Amino acid sequence: MKQMRANKRSTEQPLLSVEDLKVTIQMDNAVLKAVDGVSFTIEKGKTLGLVGESGCGKSLTSRSIMSLNPKECETTGEILFNSSLDQKLKGLNILDLDPTGKKIRSIRGKKISMIFQEPMTALSPLYTIGNQIMENILLHRTKNKKEAKQIALEMLRKVGISDEEKRFNDYPHEFSGGMRQRVMIAIALACNPELLIADEPTTALDVTIQAQVLELMKSLQDELGMAILLVTHDLGVIAEICDEVAVMYLGEIVEKAPVHEIFNQPKHPYTKGLINSMPILGTGKQRLEPIEGTVPLAINMSHKCGFYDRCTHRIQGICDVQAVPETQVSSNHSVRCFLYNEHEEDEQNA
Numbered sequence: 001m002k003q004m005r006a007n008k009r010s011t012e013q014p015l016l017s018v019e020d021l022k023v024t025i026q027m028d029n030a031v032l033k034a035v036d037g038v039s040f041t042i043e044k045g046k047t048l049g050l051v052g053e054s055g056c057g058k059s060l061t062s063r064s065i066m067s068l069n070p071k072e073c074e075t076t077g078e079i080l081f082n083s084s085l086d087q088k089l090k091g092l093n094i095l096d097l098d099p100t101g102k103k104i105r106s107i108r109g110k111k112i113s114m115i116f117q118e119p120m121t122a123l124s125p126l127y128t129i130g131n132q133i134m135e136n137i138l139l140h141r142t143k144n145k146k147e148a149k150q151i152a153l154e155m156l157r158k159v160g161i162s163d164e165e166k167r168f169n170d171y172p173h174e175f176s177g178g179m180r181q182r183v184m185i186a187i188a189l190a191c192n193p194e195l196l197i198a199d200e201p202t203t204a205l206d207v208t209i210q211a212q213v214l215e216l217m218k219s220l221q222d223e224l225g226m227a228i229l230l231v232t233h234d235l236g237v238i239a240e241i242c243d244e245v246a247v248m249y250l251g252e253i254v255e256k257a258p259v260h261e262i263f264n265q266p267k268h269p270y271t272k273g274l275i276n277s278m279p280i281l282g283t284g285k286q287r288l289e290p291i292e293g294t295v296p297l298a299i300n301m302s303h304k305c306g307f308y309d310r311c312t313h314r315i316q317g318i319c320d321v322q323a324v325p326e327t328q329v330s331s332n333h334s335v336r337c338f339l340y341n342e343h344e345e346d347e348q349n350a
């Protein structure tokens with residue numbers, strides 16, 4: 001089995017290409033490696049799911065793409081956004097742009113939109129829903145207020161808010177959690193972005209509303225042709241909507257594959273653990289097996305595999321002394337685990 005860099009085979013340029021992304025945070029006495037060499041691509045119109053337990057670096061990875069990390073973070077690597085609407089962006093590393101400058105502001109909210117993890121706090125309580133949707137439209141699509149209002153009303157209809165003329169003038173506190181999340185989606189999609197980043201878009205919602213919001217995102221994606229980066233700790237959400245999945249652990253992507261392969265042929269012991277610990281409707285799974293232990297803090301990590309202490313397949317003398325290389329197990333499936341090195345092929349199906 002050959003080790004190769006993932007995602008280099010496609011001849012067409014992907015919409016988004018992230019290479020060796022690192023986010024470090026200086027703590028009192030040490031450096032936290034919150035994101036540690038993450039690489040992935042997203043093709044036009046496709047959905048990549050980024051999944052992993054709390055604290056593994058999903059939000060910092062996704063915020064990096066909009067150059068929105070908090071100022072205490074040092075962010076390095078390469079993020080290329082191949083917009084088909086703006087040729088001037090081709091080859092430009094987003095991380096080289098001034099994070100408050102004109103260029104990044106022409107991308108944010110227009111070509112790349114984000115639904116943030118905190119839906120309840122992301123809307124201002126002081127302005128009407130209509131005003132908040134119109135704000136982004138007036139900034140990026142039209143200066144004509146009448147036209148902006150028409151687009152805003154159309155977006156409210158699209159996200160399933162009926163009686164939109166009346167709801168337009170309501171304030172966020174007059175909406176339920178699910179409805180506010182719909183408004184967030186309306187704001188994010190009002191400018192027809194080429195890429196939508198959705199960070200835990202349904203976590204705060206109950207299960208029925210969650211299914212409705214995912215359905216809504218899928219149908220709007222079909223209609224508008226945008227790509228989605230979906231960030232979640234929930235594999236059930238991933239199964240609903242994603243084409244490809246990247247599994248993160250302790251700041252690294254430990255496995256990446258098409259969604260059906262992740263569920264049917266998971267390789268990394270962490271991915272298997274995540275699948276075994278979740279209830280999946282219709283599988284008749286009898287018993288859930290949580291992964292033992294907790295995610296350590298990414299401070300002063302030695303060369304050992306980050307999952308070593310929790311892994312039931314760990315190989316002493318190998319996994320605890322060497323950095324884990326990425327192995328390509330098939331053309332579109334990669335894994336970062338010594339079980340899949342050339343010398344360990346027999347262990348693959350363990």
Ligand SMILES: Nc1ncnc2c1ncn2[C@@H]1O[C@H](COP(=O)(O)OP(=O)(O)OP(=O)(O)O)[C@@H](O)[C@H]1O
Pocket residue numbers: 025032034052053054055056057058059060061070072117233
């Ligand atoms: N501003 C900050 N200052 C210090 N540490 C931070 C900061 N932001 C994030 N971190 C730490 O960086 C790591 C990754 O954070 P991140 O928010 O990306 O995780 P996450 O995968 O999105 O988790 P969750 O599922 O809980 O949202 C965590 O250990 C977190 O505590």
Ligand SMILES: [Mg+2]
Pocket residue numbers: 058059060117199
């Ligand atoms: Mg997060």
